[in-house]
Amino acid sequence: EDFAVRTTGIPGLGALGVTFGNIVAMDSPSSRPPGSFHWGSVMRHELSHVYTLSMTNFHVPRWFTEGVAVHEESAERPDWGDRLTPDIVIAIRDKQLLPVAELDRGFTHPKNMGQVLISYFEAGQICDFIAKQWGEAKLTEMTHAFAGTATTPDVVRQTLGIASEELDKRFLKDLESRNKAVVDNLAQWKKRAVELHELASKGQHADVIARGPAVRDLYPEFVESGSVYETIAASYTAIHNDAGAREELSRYWHAGGRSPAALKQLADLLTAAKQETEAARVLEALLYIAPLDAEVHQKLGSLYLAAKQGAPAAREFQALLAGKPVDEASAHFQLAQAYRVEGRAAQAREELLAALEIAPGFRPAQKMLLETEGVPAR
Template identity: 45%
Template structure:
């Protein structure tokens, strides 16, 4: 009623409005145009700025704020408001500058800390909780700060704190609509009806799309993408001009593997001035899809860049199907639809897919049954094992499906490491901790218990109860036992880390000066201090080089095999191992080593595929030979005739005469006088028998 009377007063009288009243009208679903227009005619540039901001004339609002701040009497408040405008219009660096300027004017100005918390939360910066805590210490009665604190606690999966802060916001401001939306989202995540809270929002403002958008945001953050899309749809339905919701609807439809509707929604947001980085980059990514080739079958959709599709398709398709078969057996289920795998040679395109999502891996990401990842060509050779990344992301697909997207992280601290990391690389530490917990459970209780835990989380069973019922011990005892196990696994490595680092440096210096006697005398000791280290300048490679310098190829082979078993996959090192194995007469081992390299870095390496093709041909593994020689051809080698001839030989060995003839003709087209190809063509025309010399 208050805002209805205010709207009436503004239309009939000369009531002098404040910007807070204008915002209040808008929040309650009333037309605030007259209110904002009135502000634009005042003598105060700060109020004029608020008026133009409300009328969506952002450039003029910016100009008015600049004039307001130029006044010697301007204080912290106008700087914070200007900063919030910059934040709303996608310029967080300028917003931070203004919030800091406000604090220079008044070090205890709570709204400035609120602004810093808002910007930090945007980037999942670990300082965000500190900023909002400071804001609430200075002004505990700020409903806006309470709502932000509730939002951040929700992101951290701290539902109790989120509810507490949301309730305090509502107690301070009965129209705290975002706090109500947080309540509704928590109900949804717990498979309870949100209707009571949605009714409260609707009673205050039936056109409050921001509430539905906030629910959609939290559904997405909890990997419930389909639910997120549904609530973003509701947001734009009740508030059609809510351009951020249109953009997020488009982005999340993209995450579900769609293309046409996302482009429509994103373009609509862009055309109406909503041009944040995620919107702009997503439109560019959609435009780049014309450069991709799609391969489909009954269970998979594989999207590869055209420039490398011919090379990568056999490897990615085979690994995708192999991994799916393994997970179907492990999780005792089949997916309801196809898995879509997108492989990006440009890391920046992949990064667009992860924008606005905390704690996601730097190499791959999963959205429901859509997996996006870097192509091996987008990284330095050997920088990552693409097949391992694919399998890791695909495991998320199955776990999310098995739990109906209700999977929870078992340890709260791990979740916080993913969302608001407190130190560099905490996300990596959280991934390691999560993985090691699974290793511990599998080792002590068996892999079957992990499946039981997944099913328990699908029922939203609390973690302590899950541990008690599936593992038979209390959560406290589990923590104690796990830490003891982890200490046993890594305690010696941690204790020896400083001596290892010092001794490895010394070993590297002697290796560089070719003091191989020192390397052989000390290398094994250094390696034993930290056997898991397989990065640059590792002891394995130094010992192998020293053994080779002394002519001991067998010992060098042994240490390089250890290196690979420990997870080492540097391409040059594995090629060296394959050479040693082949020289020792073990072609099967050499082929296996080179084949494993295909799952690390198959791109741009003619030598790898040519060598492996020859080995496979010698070993009568004809399908493998065809695959490898096809890979050579796809790389457009200088020796086209030789590449096509080798491919023809592989097809011939396989018994595919039609393909063999096709390849040999391609060889002769490239080099008409190429004698080996001429001979093979004659052999093909003679029914496979070698051509007979003519006699007089």
């Protein structure tokens, strides 16, 4: 609510970020529970607004600026985009999506808060569809067209060469075709997912592992809290099957899962399996979800240090120190190690002295300092 009051003057805003011209205001990564929102994705979304608003002198319709922003979230990183939630599946099933010419109403005059979120999804999907069918350049062309205060139907006809009603028709056909299986299976998935969670709560892990994949595959896009992926992985963990847990959590990550606990577990399992490069990729992705998590910086820095990659290791230990860790001496020592890998002897010496100032008896730091000074260690 502090963020809401500081940006609009009243509580209850509900947004993760807002854009005022060239200024972006966002929730801090520490403002919400880790994993509850994707900080990097929100930043990219809000920066997109800066471009579309400035290019059109604020004449762009709400659906288009939001649609381009949602499209941009996953344009370079597919795992950054929002997932297909049950509410959206129901909206597709029940034909609740608005025509593109009326889509602004979903943001400005929603029937309920759920319609706002559905409108974000629909706008993003329309922009995805336009980029796929006509090319990314068409989105830029549409942005310039909106700068002339043209209406949505006019811009669609001018840039795409079809009526907005025809765009609706083609878009819905594509959307419904791509999501037909999930829409058809939603009720069955809900019922069987509940049954699977009940089996897990009773400790019937063999049954969860046997039945889980079929339930998961009814709705593979669902990666929210309590996903079937996590339930299956937990059962593998309970019976000490690390390979099974690793494989399931990897599926979860590639499907867009964002739970910090699950992704840290996956990174640990990958590291234990000598798949350090993949473990680092998981932790790098997690940085954009939980950038203030000291454990993530520690794990990632250690992986890079072991791989003799000094620059990224130094970046992680610098971030760790910025967060004031409990064991500051060790963090300074690890940063010194990273600097030594980079060949930055002077900076390494400074970090060793900082470590020894905190813990004078820190033997590894003493030994490394003597080596740095060219004095044989005893």
